Amino acid sequence: MMGAYMNIRDHDRKYDYLVVGAGMYGAAIARVLTDQGFRVLVVERKDHIGGAAFTHEEDGIMIYDYGAHIFHTSDERVWDFVRRFADFREYIHEPKAFYKGKLYSLPFNMNTFREMWGITAPQQAKEIIEKQIAASGFAAKEPSNLEEQAIRLVGTDVYEKLIKGYTEKQWGRPCSELPASIIRRIPVRYEYNNHYFDDKYQGLPADGYTAMVSRMLDGVDVMTGTDFLDPANRTELTPLANRIIYSGQIDAYYGYCYGPLEYRGLRFETLHVPEEECFAGGAYQEAAVVNYTDVEVPWTRITEHKLFAEERNVANVTGSIITREYSAKWHPGEDAFYPVADDENRTRYEKYRKLAEQEKEVLFGGRLGSYRYMDMDDVIAAALSDAGMMI
Ligand SMILES: Cc1cc2nc3c(=O)[nH]c(=O)nc-3n(C[C@H](O)[C@H](O)[C@H](O)COP(=O)(O)OP(=O)(O)OC[C@H]3O[C@@H](n4cnc5c(N)ncnc54)[C@H](O)[C@@H]3O)c2cc1C
Known part of the structure; x- marks a missing residue:
């Protein structure tokens, strides 16, 4: 029952x-x-x-x-x-990242690198990333925090624009004070492939x-x-x-x-967005999930629920429903999200x-x-x- x-x-x-x-x-x-x-x-x-x-x-x-x-x-x-x-x-999940007014593809792949550096060849992307890693001085030493670990894996641009602010909001601490172990590896694809998951x-x-x-x-x-x-x-x-x-x-x-x-908590704010705030096609944003990676925007991501629907746009709905997700300090007794x-x-x-x-x-x-x-x-x-x- x-x-x-x-x-x-x-x-x-x-x-x-x-x-x-x-x-x-x-x-x-x-x-x-x-x-x-x-x-x-x-x-x-x-x-x-x-x-x-x-x-x-x-x-x-x-x-x-x-x-x-x-x-x-x-x-x-x-x-x-x-x-x-x-x-x-x-x-097939293809989220985006939004950093200071510009959209980037996720996970990090050739689309992201084209959007970031205007390049098209995998070799060019590899060279830029390797150069940034070498210049950081973090490549040869054991990383002492998440910032060093992230930069030695993907270089400074991807870290600064797409990892730093999001991670700091998510954990409520500067990346330089977070353990390197939180990020063991960062998937980087030198191919044009926006599929977030690889699963069968x-x-x-x-x-x-x-x-x-x-x-x-x-x-x-x-x-x-x-x-x-x-x-x-x-x-x-x-x-x-x-x-x-x-x-x-x-x-x-x-x-x-x-x-x-200890856990990190989450707070959700669900809003009905009027049609006039949606762009052509009736959607509020470009993907079902958009991560906000700059620290100035208080939420970590926005989910636009109707974009999960098969037709993307539900016929009997004008406007849209979105949920802003905020990372929050957690207190015992509240819903526990991330250990x-x-x-x-x-x-x-x-x-x-x-x-x-x-x-x-x-x-x-x-x-x-x-x-x-x-x-x-x-x-x-x-x-x-x-x-x-x-x-
Ligand atoms: C923001 C977010 C996004 C996620 N996205 C994905 C995703 O895209 N894909 C994916 O595969 N996974 C995702 N996950 C993970 C997914 O939520 C978990 O794998 C799944 O919910 C775990 O199920 P569970 O039963 O272990 O825990 P829960 O779903 O937390 O269920 C535990 C239940 O126990 C109940 N409970 C706790 N204490 C008591 C008590 N004392 N008495 C009675 N009931 C109690 C709780 O109320 C709760 O309903 C995401 C998680 C989060 C937080």
């Missing part, structure tokens, strides 16, 4: 598994266990399912409430699994992620608006199942006993992980339970293999 609140006291059924969190991980593992004949109860703190991939429809436009989500995978098992719950239509399968569920997750949870008992960590809920819910699969924040599960793990994977947080997470390892009846999973950034296909792959281990 979806969306409705079941009264726990009236509910004397015993479950094999209690899954905490109705995001992609919780829904996928609940599905597999249910298919195996287990009785599963899913509890979700929010009043909706889908977690960070939640979508809803407005004026015929699919809105990505927590930022644009593009499904991409090369894992056949994951691709077969998700297509049980949604018709996927092909969508890429697309969007035709009727949105919420509908897809809802189908995954078909026949599973789901309680929304129920925070498992609320002491009264925890006391009542825990005895209902033999085992718990927990996809919330691992530090919260343990009452932050080693201190909170801050510096040494201090990694060490703290290790302590929580050791506690989790000792649990016999509780499995931690998903992006929050594992304290790491994971794409949707990663959490689904993890759910499929975790379910295999639980059985």
Whole structure:
């Protein structure tokens, strides 16, 4: 039963598994266990399912409430699994970057270099980048921060225009104070190819992620608006199942006993843009997602939702709906988005992980339970293999 609140006291059924969190991980593992004949109860703190991939429809436009989500995978098992719950239509992601009034192609490829330097041959781009790296003096030494690391990988122009401001907004700190380890490699393509992802399968569920997750949870008992960590809920819910699969924040599960793990937060501002502010063709911007890479613009990116639609322009809509995404300081209790994977947080997470390892009846999973950034296909792959281990 979806969306409705079941009264726990009236509910004397015993479950094999209690899954905490109705995001992609919780829904996928609940599905597999249910298919195996287990009785599963899913509890979700929010009043909706889908977690960070939640979508809803407005004026015929699919809105990505927590930022644009593009499904991409090369894992056949994951691709077969998700297509049980949604018709996927092909969508190739080609975002743009906007820096001081000019648009650049992403990811960094010959289109970007043509836009930046007016050159057309890959050799010319290689030479410019290599020259800038050599002039920086960072090539030969071990990078001591993100700035040095980025410049030694792509040179100064790409760094200054397309990486620096965006990264500083995203992490709320100067690149010279961020660890080099955040950027291990920066994909640079010396070919004309704007496809953001390389994966074999890429697309969007035709009727949105919420509908897809809802189908995954078909026949599973789901309680929304129920925070498992609320002491009264925890006391009542825990005895209902033999085992718990927990996809919330691992530090919260343990009452932050080693201190909170740090995240970056996001703030979303959704606006209806009147038709007169859209350019010819009815769109507000040139791509479904535009990253704003200068530090003066407060948002990190703008998503124009109708540009994900197959026809790009939805017939019954005048104007457009856009979401500005702002990176924000995060406080415990708020929605957690990007783990801050510096040494201090990694060490703290290790302590929580050791506690989790000792649990016999509780499995931690998903992006929050594992304290790491994971794409949707990663959490689904993890759910499929975790379910295999639980059985
Ligand atoms: C801005 C942004 C853009 C992204 N874009 C992409 C993309 O383009 N492609 C891609 O593949 N991936 C993308 N991702 C990653 C994607 O969001 C994750 O892979 C996916 O949402 C992880 O699913 P999950 O179930 O692990 O976590 P979540 O989606 O966070 O679900 C966890 C659920 O647990 C619930 N919960 C937590 N604590 C409790 C509690 N105590 N009691 C009850 N419920 C609780 C939460 O409310 C939440 O619904 C993006 C992520 C972000 C932040």
